[in-house]
Amino acid sequence: MTSEPPHTSSCPANRGQEGFALLEGLVAIALLAGTMVAIYALVGNILDSASRVGRSNRSVQITMNAIEAMTAVNPMMQGSGKIDLGPYAVTWTSTSITPIIDRGGSLYQIGLYNTEVRVEDQPGSVLANFTLRQIGYRRVRDLGPTLGDQGNRLGDPTRSP
Structure with missing residues (x-):
């Protein structure tokens, strides 16, 4: 028994089955x-959403800073004005929405005001615009004599002049 050498050919029997065909490569590239x-x-939508959130956060921060600055403003004493906060400025105009209340037992007159607040950057573009409701007050009476003063006037022996 003689064995024959293995059959080798320059043309494989299954010629179309080797590797990727051109059509398969094009389909893979298209996919x-x-x-x-x-x-x-x-990714573009995510970046756009992140940008919108950033702008919204900046606007909220500017508005909160303006509200904090407006806590120092008494609308009864300053009907309008401007506060410079560095990169932007807060301007306001106050309008009384209730009659001024003056109670005899109080040292103050009070009133309720609508304050139109506008926040602008240095070139003048509006960053925030809102209405704030504030209480205005004004001192109209003195405290009067204190108990210690009354004791001296009444001849309190425990008090020395």
């Missing part, structure tokens, strides 16, 4: 490109 376009659109 990859479609996936990349979808991922790119998703």
Whole structure:
């Protein structure tokens, strides 16, 4: 028994089955490109949303800073004005919405005011615009004599003049 050498040929029997064909490669590239376009659109939407959130946070921070600055303003004493906060300025105009209340037992007159607040940056563009309701007050009476003063006037022997 003689064995024959293995059969080798320059042409394989299954010629179309080796590796990737050109058509398969093109389909893979098309699928990859479609996936990349979808991922790119998703990343673009995420970045756009993050930018909008950042602008919203900045606007809220500016508004909160303006509200904090307005806590120092008494609308009964300063009907309008401007506060410079560095990169932006807060301007306001107050309007009384109730009659001024003056109670005899109080040292103060009070009133309720609507304050139109506007926040602008240095070039003058509006960063925030809102209405704030504030209480205005004004001292109209003195405290009067204290108990210690009355004791001296009444001849209290425990008090020395």
